[in-house]
Amino acid sequence: MKRIPIALFALALSLAPLAAPSSRKETSATTPAVSASDADTMRVKGEQRFRANCGRCHAAPQKFPPRAMATVLRHMRVRATLTDEDMRLVLFYMTQ
Amino acid sequence: MFSFCNFEGLRRKWQRVLPRLLAVVLLQCFAPPRAITQTAPSEKPVPILSGTAGFLTYVNGGQTLLDTQVNPVILVPLGEKWLVESRGEFEGRFQHQPSGSFGGPVDKHLDYLQADYIANPYVTVTAGRFLTPFGIFNERLYPEWIRALQPDPLILPISTASSDGAMLRGGFPVSAAADVNYAAYVSVTSIGVNGVESERHVGGRAGIFLPGPRLEVGASWQKVLQDDRKNAFGVHMAWQPKAVPLSMHSEFARSNQGSGYWIEGAYRLSQLRVLAREMRHTELVVRQQQFFSGNISSDAAQSLGLPAANASETDFGVNYFLKDGLKVAGSYGRQLSSAGNFNQWTVGMVYRFLVPLGRGDSQ
Numbered sequence: 001m002k003r004i005p006i007a008l009f010a011l012a013l014s015l016a017p018l019a020a021p022s023s024r025k026e027t028s029a030t031t032p033a034v035s036a037s038d039a040d041t042m043r044v045k046g047e048q049r050f051r052a053n054c055g056r057c058h059a060a061p062q063k064f065p066p067r068a069m070a071t072v073l074r075h076m077r078v079r080a081t082l083t084d085e086d087m088r089l090v091l092f093y094m095t096q
Numbered sequence: 097m098f099s100f101c102n103f104e105g106l107r108r109k110w111q112r113v114l115p116r117l118l119a120v121v122l123l124q125c126f127a128p129p130r131a132i133t134q135t136a137p138s139e140k141p142v143p144i145l146s147g148t149a150g151f152l153t154y155v156n157g158g159q160t161l162l163d164t165q166v167n168p169v170i171l172v173p174l175g176e177k178w179l180v181e182s183r184g185e186f187e188g189r190f191q192h193q194p195s196g197s198f199g200g201p202v203d204k205h206l207d208y209l210q211a212d213y214i215a216n217p218y219v220t221v222t223a224g225r226f227l228t229p230f231g232i233f234n235e236r237l238y239p240e241w242i243r244a245l246q247p248d249p250l251i252l253p254i255s256t257a258s259s260d261g262a263m264l265r266g267g268f269p270v271s272a273a274a275d276v277n278y279a280a281y282v283s284v285t286s287i288g289v290n291g292v293e294s295e296r297h298v299g300g301r302a303g304i305f306l307p308g309p310r311l312e313v314g315a316s317w318q319k320v321l322q323d324d325r326k327n328a329f330g331v332h333m334a335w336q337p338k339a340v341p342l343s344m345h346s347e348f349a350r351s352n353q354g355s356g357y358w359i360e361g362a363y364r365l366s367q368l369r370v371l372a373r374e375m376r377h378t379e380l381v382v383r384q385q386q387f388f389s390g391n392i393s394s395d396a397a398q399s400l401g402l403p404a405a406n407a408s409e410t411d412f413g414v415n416y417f418l419k420d421g422l423k424v425a426g427s428y429g430r431q432l433s434s435a436g437n438f439n440q441w442t443v444g445m446v447y448r449f450l451v452p453l454g455r456g457d458s459q
Contacts, residue, residue, distance in 0.1 A: 052307045055343070056334045058242045059364075061448075062420040068452040070141035071171050074179050077214070080236060081267035081277035081303075084217030095139060 039096065046093025049086045056080075066095040141173035142454040147183070150240040152425070152444030154247075157436070162190040162198060163444075165240065167207075182209040207258060222263040222281075229265070229279035229301040230255040230316040231347045232332045241448035244343070244362040244379065245413045245427050247440060250387040251356040253401040254349040255299070255318045255328040259283030267305075275305045277314070296321040303332070310336040316349075326352045341366050353392055354402050358385035362415075381413035381427070394435075407433035411440070421448035 050060065057080070064072065070091060077087045147168040154161040165187045172180040185207050190200040210224035227235045234256040237243050263281035270276050280300035286293070298321060303314025316330035328351035335344040341364035348357040360383040365375035387407045389397065394404035413427030426443040 049307075051336075052310050053305075055336055056305075056310070056312060057236045059417070064450060065452055065457045066139050067142040067455065067457065068144050068450065070139040071144050071173050071179075072146075072450075074141055074173055074214075075171050075181055078179060078181075078212045078220050078222065078265070081265055081279065083267045083269055083275055085269070086267075086275075091139065 039092075042089060042092045043096055046089040046091075046096075049089045050093055053080065053082055053086050054090065063094055069094050142452050143170070143172045144450060144452050145170055146448070146450040148240045148446060148448050150246075150444060150446040152240075152246055152442060152446075155439075155441040157438030157440075160192060162188075164188040164190070167239065177214045179212040179214075180210070181212065183207040217266075218268045219264055219266045222265060223261075225258050225260045226263055226281070228256050228259045228283070228299070228318070229263070229281065230299060230318055230328070231301075231330045231349060232314075232334060232345065233347060237345065239448070240446040241421060241423065244360060244381040244415065245383050245411050246425050246442045246444065246446075247411065247427065247429065248401075249347065249358040249383070250385050250403055250407060250409060251347065251349045251354070251358065254351050254353055254356075255316075255330070257285070259297070260285045270304075273306060273308055275307065276302070277305065278302045299328075301330075310338065324352075328352075352390050353400060354387055354390035354397060356385065356387035358383055360384075377417040379415040379417070381411075381415065383409075383411045383413075383429075385409050385411075403431075403433060403435070405433050405435040407431055407435075409440075413442075421450075422446070 054060070054076070063069065073082075073087050073091045073094070076082055077084075082090070145168060147166065149167075150163075150165045152163045152165075154163060165185065167183055167185050169183045170181065174180065183206075184204065186202065186204045188200065188202045190198040193199045206225060208224070208226045210222050210226045213221045215221055227238075229235055233243075233249060233252055240246065259281055261281060261283035263279055265277075265279035267275055267277035278300065279302075280298075282296075282298050284294050284296050297318055299316065299318030301314060301316040303312050305312040312332075312334040314332050316328075316332070318328045320326050328349065330347060330349040332348075333344070333346045336342065343362045343364075344360070346357065346359040349355060360381065362379050362381045365378045365380065368375040385408070387403050389403075389406055392400075398404050409429055409431040411427050411429030413425065415426075416424045418424065422445070424443075424445050427441070429440040429442075431438055431440060
């Protein structure tokens with residue numbers, strides 16, 4: 001019987017991708033493909049996400065080289081349990 | 097209400113279904129994601145060496161302690177979905193010796209060495225030694241360059257020792273106005289001489305973050321799977337109001353080792369017009385905390401890093417950010433305890449470094 005809560009938790013995890021609203025998971029940080037207006041929008045959103053998520057723990061750091069920043073964001077995605085979209089938008093903001 | 101027979105039937109049914117369910121979950125975790133592009137080609141991550149170096153002077157009840165710390169962090173991304181990360185801690189704690197000079201132990205240990213696999217946008221699988229996700233201070237606020245006050249909260253030792261095992265964690269939006277984050281782990285940590293003894297525990301943390309008001313609340317739980325199978329519980333909060341440059345954090349923890357809370361506010365003086373340039377780099381901090389002894393001896397509590405008796409402490413601090421990653425920190429606090437009252441002064445400097453171990457710019 002003790003396994004039931006674990007199984008339910010695992011089931012919830014596995015179903016989470018189906019439950020999440022699609023409008024919030026289609027953003028991409030693929031820089032070459034976005035137009036200038038899209039880039040501006042993503043930059044603004046990225047700054048908002050940065051302030052909302054990263055600002056919970058620390059002040060804004062300087063902008064590091066893009067490939068270093070990509071590593072930092074992957075680390076922070078794990079450490080601070082950032083959502084996939086937050087990571088992409090913040091990465092876009094911090095590397096543009 | 098289930099009868100005993102129904103209960104047994106349900107249990108047998110779950111025993112049949114559980115392996116299939118776990119198989120589905122594992123397939124979900126390791127299946128190719130539907131819409132994930134980790135990074136653009138120009139942002140291919142590169143290994144980096146980062147971390148914190150700090151030199152702090154503590155004066156606790158008239159006794160001076162020189163604390164020198166270096167906490168290197170190594171991050172090695174592998175492919176699109178893997179990250180190997182580690183943090184070491186080298187700390188010298190030097191006090192005035194009877195001979196007249198300063199001396200003391202130099203501790204070194206591994207805070208974490210973990211491999212992370214980003215299975216999909218919602219699940220990351222972690223294995224190795226990791227920081228125990230109990231509350232938020234241990235995982236998020238511990239580094240000296242991040243914490244607003246250099247002295248640890250009194251309740252920090254509760255259920256936050258590093259864990260050795262596996263963990264599932266992640267975050268995902270549940271609506272346009274809320275994100276959920278979670279972590280669940282199993283640990284078998286070797287302790288004692290040559291690691292002969294071990295402590296097994298399970299636990300987890302879940303939180304909900306509201307981007308609108310910038311408010312996060314969550315709860316943690318840990319259960320020891322041996323001896324008296326004790327539970328520990330925690331609640332945390334983080335809030336950054338948009339109107340003012342204020343950052344609030346708070347934790348509450350309850351366990352057989354003790355209970356307590358801390359609440360801290362850090363206010364950046366960026367809205368002041370007098371000496372605006374200097375004020376923009378200045379942060380004022382205040383923290384109130386209390387600790388209540390648990391069901392362990394005072395010696396055992398002290399060996400864990402907890403106060404020996406009930407204690408209440410108020411701290412005031414100021415941070416001045418000389419430049420990005422470099423700050424001067426000072427604080428004063430007074431602890432009131434049945435074991436004795438004392439003042440605690442802290443002053444020092446902290447530096448955060450980051451060095452790409454490879455070409456850091458775009459390719």
